[in-house]
Amino acid sequence: MSRIAARFEYLRSQGRKALIPYVTAGDPEPANTVPLMHELVNAGADIVELGVPFSDPMADGPVIQQACERALKHHVSLRDVLGMVREFRRDNTTTPVVLMGYLNPVEIMGYETFAREAAEAGVDGLLTVDLPPEEGADLVQTLTTNGIDPIFLLAPTSHEGRIKAICAAASGFVYYVSLKGVTGAATLDVDAVAEKLALIRQHTDLPVGVGFGISDAPTAARVGRVADAVVVGSALVKLLAANTQDLPAGRAAAADLLGEMRQAMDAAPKA
Amino acid sequence: MSTVSKPQQTPDWSAFPDARGHFGPYGGQFVSETLMEPLEELREAYHRYLKDPEFLAELDRDLAQYVGRPSPLYLAERLTRELGGARIYLKREDLNHTGAHKVNNTIGQALLAKRMGKTRIIAETGAGQHGVATATVAARLGLECVVYMGADDIQRQSPNVYRMRLLGARVVPVSSGSRTLKDALNEAMRDWVTNVDNTFYIIGTVAGPHPYPAMVRDFQSVIGREARAQYLEETGELPDALVACVGGGSNAIGLFHPFLDDAGVAMYGAEAAGDGIDSGRHSAPLCAGKPGVLHGNRTYLMEDADGQITQTHSVSAGLDYPGVGPEHAWLKDAGRVQYVPITDEEALSAFHRLTRTEGIIPALETSHAIAQVIKLAPQLRSDGGIIVNLSGRGDKDINTVARMEGIEL
Numbered sequence: 001m002s003r004i005a006a007r008f009e010y011l012r013s014q015g016r017k018a019l020i021p022y023v024t025a026g027d028p029e030p031a032n033t034v035p036l037m038h039e040l041v042n043a044g045a046d047i048v049e050l051g052v053p054f055s056d057p058m059a060d061g062p063v064i065q066q067a068c069e070r071a072l073k074h075h076v077s078l079r080d081v082l083g084m085v086r087e088f089r090r091d092n093t094t095t096p097v098v099l100m101g102y103l104n105p106v107e108i109m110g111y112e113t114f115a116r117e118a119a120e121a122g123v124d125g126l127l128t129v130d131l132p133p134e135e136g137a138d139l140v141q142t143l144t145t146n147g148i149d150p151i152f153l154l155a156p157t158s159h160e161g162r163i164k165a166i167c168a169a170a171s172g173f174v175y176y177v178s179l180k181g182v183t184g185a186a187t188l189d190v191d192a193v194a195e196k197l198a199l200i201r202q203h204t205d206l207p208v209g210v211g212f213g214i215s216d217a218p219t220a221a222r223v224g225r226v227a228d229a230v231v232v233g234s235a236l237v238k239l240l241a242a243n244t245q246d247l248p249a250g251r252a253a254a255a256d257l258l259g260e261m262r263q264a265m266d267a268a269p270k271a
Numbered sequence: 272m273s274t275v276s277k278p279q280q281t282p283d284w285s286a287f288p289d290a291r292g293h294f295g296p297y298g299g300q301f302v303s304e305t306l307m308e309p310l311e312e313l314r315e316a317y318h319r320y321l322k323d324p325e326f327l328a329e330l331d332r333d334l335a336q337y338v339g340r341p342s343p344l345y346l347a348e349r350l351t352r353e354l355g356g357a358r359i360y361l362k363r364e365d366l367n368h369t370g371a372h373k374v375n376n377t378i379g380q381a382l383l384a385k386r387m388g389k390t391r392i393i394a395e396t397g398a399g400q401h402g403v404a405t406a407t408v409a410a411r412l413g414l415e416c417v418v419y420m421g422a423d424d425i426q427r428q429s430p431n432v433y434r435m436r437l438l439g440a441r442v443v444p445v446s447s448g449s450r451t452l453k454d455a456l457n458e459a460m461r462d463w464v465t466n467v468d469n470t471f472y473i474i475g476t477v478a479g480p481h482p483y484p485a486m487v488r489d490f491q492s493v494i495g496r497e498a499r500a501q502y503l504e505e506t507g508e509l510p511d512a513l514v515a516c517v518g519g520g521s522n523a524i525g526l527f528h529p530f531l532d533d534a535g536v537a538m539y540g541a542e543a544a545g546d547g548i549d550s551g552r553h554s555a556p557l558c559a560g561k562p563g564v565l566h567g568n569r570t571y572l573m574e575d576a577d578g579q580i581t582q583t584h585s586v587s588a589g590l591d592y593p594g595v596g597p598e599h600a601w602l603k604d605a606g607r608v609q610y611v612p613i614t615d616e617e618a619l620s621a622f623h624r625l626t627r628t629e630g631i632i633p634a635l636e637t638s639h640a641i642a643q644v645i646k647l648a649p650q651l652r653s654d655g656g657i658i659v660n661l662s663g664r665g666d667k668d669i670n671t672v673a674r675m676e677g678i679e680l
Contacts, residue, residue, distance in 0.1 A: 055581075056453065104563045104579075105579070107578065134307075135301055180466075181305075
């Protein structure tokens, strides 16, 4: 069983929902990332989503765009990100790590090389936001062969036929983008999300995570009532951005917010 | 001697792209999930209206009465004499309403937007020509219009910025990344994914996710269809060569596509070599880049060893783009079109030369094509001919050219 599947199975047995923080690798500088990952795990992260910096993050709002720019000032490459995961794995062999980013860095590295080196580094999943399953057959196969879960997005605009096809290509979990927009956009509509999740669940037994627009503990708790996993990114990255001169303070602020979310989710009455 | 008949063994160029937008290994749909369904709606609508006589009649009427088509095919006699080779014909897209080829496409897409019930138009622009052409058709149809433009491009193309504002468009400066065309495209995509219900994104070039490369090509192919018929009528044969500048590549595809089956017609795409390919400061992905994925399609890109898109440079804002339309990538690999580098200096020199010999001020983008003609014409037989796409007029560039020569206007 993959680390991701094992984690969701454990959570289910506990009656809890997964909390998944996203941070951009190398933001604001490379040495910050591995300590931050550990602090997020200590604050209650079940899976860590690590952003691979890209020069043209088309699906991201200004907060994560700027995080990419800060990381790219240090020329953080996909290989550097794998190095960070490798370092994280020295002290943590159980928390799943999912890489999230855009296809081009993976394409340039080569699917085979990437999948082999990522698996060896301890990466558990890959989400390339600009790769729909229609274009992804080769990469999905290469990832799967190397024991890495291909994670796909579902959106408010995905009709039933697409939901079916995407769930068939995905493993680990599927990630429902809660609103039409970029990362870090306005708050989501939990009722509309719940309705769509019901439709998605007719087509898959995979856990369904929800992200985009979750910025505080009450929203995390409300989403946690209807989803299997809550993904939070821009709200954490904002705290890192506000503390680029004091890295430990930035990490602590992010961990504090995540801890509040954890508490609110665990305290929420079960659906 | 060129022949009109279709030769054996050529690929059936018209069969591309395939159903999912692939030109061989290039093209496709590399976008986030939210846009997949809207792209499918667009593809469906486009294919439906492409066969709708009423839509086509409205498009033809607008191209004739609003744009001013057909554009003339003009024999540049003095330039021909000076160069001492093939006759040089200019396809005068600079005479279109708004001063460039861009309007052929925005007219088509705006009619489509209207039929799809969209009330809001967005666009990206580099030199501002596509932005002006979009703002123009939006004004005419009474649609809200937002144009994204790199902050640096706003500086170097200020006349076009004012023109768009006069037309009622909101011009949004984009200060992320390299502050040029690619960043404007990123921002337009972000707008589209957020406002996809009421918004139609008019992409200005033959790039982006399927169906844009094919759709923009089809709207621009009026250039090549007219030029082919005009040349045949005047000379009774086909030209020896076609020349056009290539940034994203819409004016080039527009001219080339109707001639692809004419095996005797050579084709040259002039890419912006900036300070020279060896300097690294250029915008020539076909001459010096490698394949990758950006802005919804797989194509040749300017990128580093890590897959990050690199800074581009060209004196011409409209060519200052790290990618290129996927059909060009495929035509390059197939060897059907030759893509050649033209430096800023060569383009500037061609700008002055055409202005002085023919009384036509070309856009700096177009000047790259003229520079290639200056190299090519003397090598060809004197009873042959070259058609060059005079894709835009240069009024918008006079500030840039003056500044480079130390003149304050």
